[in-house]
Amino acid sequence: MLTGAYSGSTIQNYSYGVQAWHILHGLPWEMNEPEMVFLLKGAEKVAPASAKQKKRVPYTPDFMTAIKDQLNLSKPFDSAVYACLTTTFYTAAHLSKFVIPNLKSFDAVLHVKPSDIKHETDHNRLHFTIFHIPRTKVSIHGEDVSWSRQNGLTDPEAAFKHHLEMNTPPPNSALFAYRYKNGHRPMTKPAFLKALAKAAKSAGLKPHQGHGIRIGLTLEYLLRGVPFEVVKVKG
Template sequence: MRVCKHNHIQKFLNWAGTENLTPSNVLPVNKTILCNYATTFAGRTAGGTACAHISAIKGWTLHKGKAWLGGERLNAIFNGVEHRAPPSSFRNPRTPVKEAYLTFLHTNLILDGTKAADLMFFGQLHAGEVLPDSPNLPRYNPRQHPLVSDLGQPNNLGTCSLKLPSTKTAGSRGETAFITPQHSPACPLAALAEHIRVNCLGPGNPLFAYRDEVDVLRCLTRDKCVNRCNKIWGPRGIPRITGHCFRIGGTTHYLCRGVPPDVVKALGHWKLDMFLTPFPAAIPFSLVH
């Protein structure tokens, strides 16, 4: 995700160079230049792609200690870009994970991936918000991913808070997710408690660290978790999932069970109402071997 944002910023700086803009024009960048840049995406990409590029520029600007000068006109331009987006700029909706898939993981004892899968599903989380790219413990960055100490104690309803140091929408400001107990074999709070106990994790350890076959502490990575899930689900006819499929699956799960949309939005720290866009029905899932 960080590499992607860096590429977005570099692309903007390259464009600024072709427009003969000076450093003072691009940091901070004013609304007119931002709008001009946003229009370059018209006819080439979807509006969401243009928005992601501008969002990366905003994060970079604020990180440099400069004021963000964007305005409401940008939203109108994003809408215009969306209307002119070519069909090739849209990808097929991703298949949401279902609770039954998680239950099957538990029956097959996919222990090192199951706990994270439970949390991502019921917590409506992006995989990259809780799982790193490297299994190497010294490379784990607590400013990017949570520690055991970031998981709060349950309140009187059994709900726990989880501090996310960095998220897709809030960046390095981070956000707080709220994990509720579930009457399910895949209850994320029960899974986390067992995971922490079995791996003898302390407050300063990565939330999803685990002990390998020689008792060396390693970090569960996003790729390992997703690949393990795909390996067990693939033979059952389920299309390959990505880390985002857990988030949209959890959101769909709550909405289909009648949880009010505003509650789902708050629990999933959604910033927009895009989570109300209908997701494709998941492939029928059979537990028959």
């Protein structure tokens, strides 16, 4: 039995997988939908604590400012870290779209590069920067995410401009590649999160998990009065 051993979302995914198998093979799916919803909710209630993820604490502009104060933006690595943080925050994109798992995993077909950037102006004459993600789980043709200039110390435009001036990553390299010895090194997820954790501790704060960046932007936009459906589409 899955109930009581796995999280509710895991059991739900299993049930959808079985349903998809029936549809794929042209077989009738005879489960009663209301009963399925009731059973899945019950499974979620009795899920063991070990199957539940800890709640992510959201990043906020104040938290990012505190981190910035602990970074040395005259250094290539630190300038790339802060630019990556503000970009992932204000685009509401998954962190994995902008950093790579390890130093050897960069793939120009999959990862965002400087050549994937374009600048546009909307009908209100507001400027925004678009980052094209070459490929995602739901689209082999990729998707676009964007940010616009923000007031305050977490402005992604200023941070990104500084990163480009400091590191000048090659057009077809990792977007947040930074100068290292006689060349460039791509920003990896472990290095990025380690730098944020170190900066947070130096500021006397408890480090947040990486997923808290995307959660934080959702909270920030909702607090600004942006409609939920708009935030949902952006994220």
